[in-house]
Amino acid sequence: MRITLRLILALVLAAAAVVFISTGFQARQEQVRLEEELERRASVLAESLQESAEPLVASENLEGLRRLVQRFGDRERLAGIVVYASDGQPLAITASLPARFQELPEIAREAVQTDQGRDAFLVVGQQRWHLEVLPLHRAGQVGGALLLVHDASYIDVQRNGLWRQNFVRLLFHVLLISLITLLIVQWNLLRPLSKTIEWIRRLRTGELSEHESLPKGELFGPLAREVTHMAKSLTVARAAAEEEAKLRHAGESHWTAERLKEHVRSVLQGRALVVVANREPYVHIREGRQIRWVMPASGLVTAVEPILRACGGTWIAHGSGDADRETADAHGKLKVPPETPSYTLKRVWLTKEEEDGYYYCFANEGLWPLCHIAHTRPIFKADAWAEYQRVNAKFAAAVLEELEGTEHPCVLIQDYHFALLPRLIKARRPDAMVALFWHIPWPNPEAFAICPWARDLLDGMLGADLLGFHIQFHCNNFLDTVDRLVESRIDWERFAVNRHEQTTLVKPFPISIAAEEMNEPYTGGARPATSTIRENLLKGLGVTASYLGVGVDRIDYTKGIGERFRAIERFLEQHKEFQGQFTFVELGAPSRTLIKRYHDLGAELDAEADRINRRFQTRTWKPIIFLKKHHSHAEIAPFYQAANLCLVTSLHDGMNLVAKEFIAARTDGQGVLILSGLTGASRELHDALIVNPYDIDQTADAIHVALTMGEAEQRARMERMRQTIHERNIYRWAADLVSELARLRPAREPKVSPAAPQAV
Ligand code: G6P
Secondary structure, X not given: OHXXXXXXXXXXXXXXXXXXXXXHHHHHHHHHXXXXXXXXXXXXXXXXXXXXXXXXXXXXXXXXXXXXXXXHOOOOOEEEEEEEEOOOOEEEEOOOOOHHHHOOOHHHHHHHXXXXXXXXXXXXXXXXXXXXXXXXXXXXXXXXXXXXXXXXXXXXXXXXXXXXXXXXXXXXXXXHHHHHHHHHHHHHHHHHHHHHHHHHHHHHOOOOOOOOXXXXXXXXXXXXXXXXXXXXXXXXXXXXXXXXXXXXXXXXXXXXXXXXXXXXXXXXXXXXXXXXXXXXXXXXXXXXXEEEEEOOOOHHHHXXXXXXXXXXXXXXXXXXXXXXHHHOOOOOEEEEXXXXXOEEEEEEOOOHHHHHHHHHHHHHXXXXXXXXXXXXXXXXXXXXXXXXXXXXXXXXXXXXXXXXXXXXXXXXXXXXXXXXXXXXXXXXOOOOEEEEEOXXXXXXXXXXXXXXXXXXXXXXXXXXXXXXXXXXXXXXXXXXXXXXXXXXXXXXXXXXXXXXXXXXXXXXXXXXXXXXXXXXXXXXXXXXXXXXXXXXXXXXXXXXXXXXXXXEEXXXXXXXXXXXXXXXXXXXXXXXXXXXXXXXXXXXXXOOOOOHHHHHHHHHHHHHHHHHHHHHOOOOOOOEEEEEOXXXXXXXXXXXXXXXXXEEOOOOEOOOHHHHHHHHHOOOOOOEEEEEOXXXXXXXXOOOXXXXXXXXXXXXXXXXXXXXOOHHHHHHHHHHHHHHHHHOOHHHHHHHHHHHHHHOOOOOOOOOOXXXXXXX
16 A cells, blocks of 8 residues: 555656646747747837838927827737937827836937847836837938837736646646556556465465465466466475474485485486486477477376476487477477476487387387287287387487486486387497386286397397386396396396396386375365365266266276276176266376277277266266366366275286375375286285276275275275375385496496497
8 A cells, every 4th residue: 555655646746747847848938939929020010110200200290200109009019109319308108108118218228329229028026028129210310219118928927827727737637647557557566466465475374275376467477377386386395394394203214306306416426317218298289379288198207207307307208299399499408397497308309100110019019018918919010120229229319419428327218118228328338327117017928029029129128237117026027038038147136137248137116106296286275175076076077976986097908997897887786876876987098099909999988988878877977987088187186186986907007106196195094996906006005905807896896895985994094005105105216216226336438439329
């Protein structure tokens, strides 16, 4: 309020000063104009009178002179006329002229002496006069003078009138404009500003509820965005500080982003950190004229992105978005995350042939079904293998370029897209510390050996110093495969492979999530009750139900989504009392849809959900809602928070992070996780209801157990699982991986001028 008052006062004073000066100037100009006009008029009149008066003076016709001055004496603004003799005595004078003009004034005397006309303004008391004098001639000599006296006080009156009028009018206009400006400022600036201030105050004092967002508007849009980010960071920092304090108090060993950052800094001691993964964490896509980014549905991205956020470094990935090129620089680089840039994303561009052969065909129609025992036959094509080699070489070149000028850099390669990359990098940069983490299962030697290029893949992988899998079982399978297919010495004590003077350590690192950050969506205040979130979700989906189940997957045949639907059907057959009561929502992200198997799967699942719905649905309820689209973390969060159960029924899965995300979201300690025993996650989450997804009856029973489980048991199970994922979070995973890698000293120094790997 004080600001507004000050603003008004300042505006009024400034406006008044400006108007005062400008109207004063105008009035002065008007005065000059009027004076000039009077001078002109007086001079013309004096000259015409001079012509008439001179013969009368010459003939000493006083009567004629008197008539002349009387005739002209009543002209507009003319106060009077005087004709003087050469000795200064008035010969004729207008009767109304003040007596002081009886005497020859000074300027008339000068005119007579110099024989030249004169004029001047004269102020007498309150009155202003204009005097115009011309000499009168008699026989070629100056014989007197003619004086015209004008009353000039009207000039002051007009000037003052004009000034007053203009001043009032202009002041009114300026004040009106100032008032309008003030109102605009008040509405568009001061109000949102005071709301923002109040919002920040409430945020600081923790009074804010999650529904209260910052004032929006054109002016405040960018500020609101920045402050929201700041508020989020503040909330996260506050939560982290509270967590740290709690942990210090409890004396527990817990990994946080901050701790990882410090740890990686001390372990790497300034060495570069480079992550290579096919999938990029931020994909820029075009929507009409707008460009926006999405975070793709990928367990790998969910897990690895928080590490880069915490530690910085470079993530090298395929630039797959249709607006990726426009959002990166000439080197394919950009700083991410878009809101709080903290690391570099370097995009590698692939041709359509490369993407088809390397990604769709060899990696996803070959290696993916080869490693997942889901009974989809792998397809191996020589052309695709050639593209796989070519793209691995392309990525190797991109990595080596990034490593130029660094010493003993740390390279973390992700997944089955890059089996050849470790060897390609180590061949050029033996000083680099290279780890390859395999995010999917590793099958037994018989299964893997069907790949025509099994030995080449193993050779590429064994270029790494460290090989990671989610569980020991996959490590064992890998070592068995190496034992069976390539010449090497396996150290079963250390779980290491020695080959061509290179040692590769093979270890399990069960991947996880940034558990605390899953609870982030609320910026302050209390989260609504679970039942309220559930009611809102079901209402939004247009169904009436009491129980909600959720599944979150990429639409992939390894995820057992069809089996899940059939288990729900079985459950409703067996427990009719849940018909009309239980709705299952599957949030399915379309994935790899250019592959026929994936494309067909979407339609198969639609048909299966429709078939089951037709069997049971009523006017206001249906058992399965299959939402086939990309869902952001924020869209998924309320489903995790409110579901009575989460179904993870993968037919085979390296880890499965959906299971962990569901647990992380359950701050209320409620909800039941039904988890496939064929996932890596089932080795850690013993309090889930573990099922064999192929056994439809068993999964149906588990759904019943989950929906009838008492609150106390739900809480006890959930608390234990929450403890597990908080203790073994993604920061601990990264710390273990980097520490292990740093412990392995690279054998040789870098070559002086490494040649780039050649594409085949
Ligand atoms: C699995 C793989 C990841 C992959 C993700 C999504 O989790 O292990 O490497 O990123 O699926 O698949 P996409 O093919 O879309 O990257």
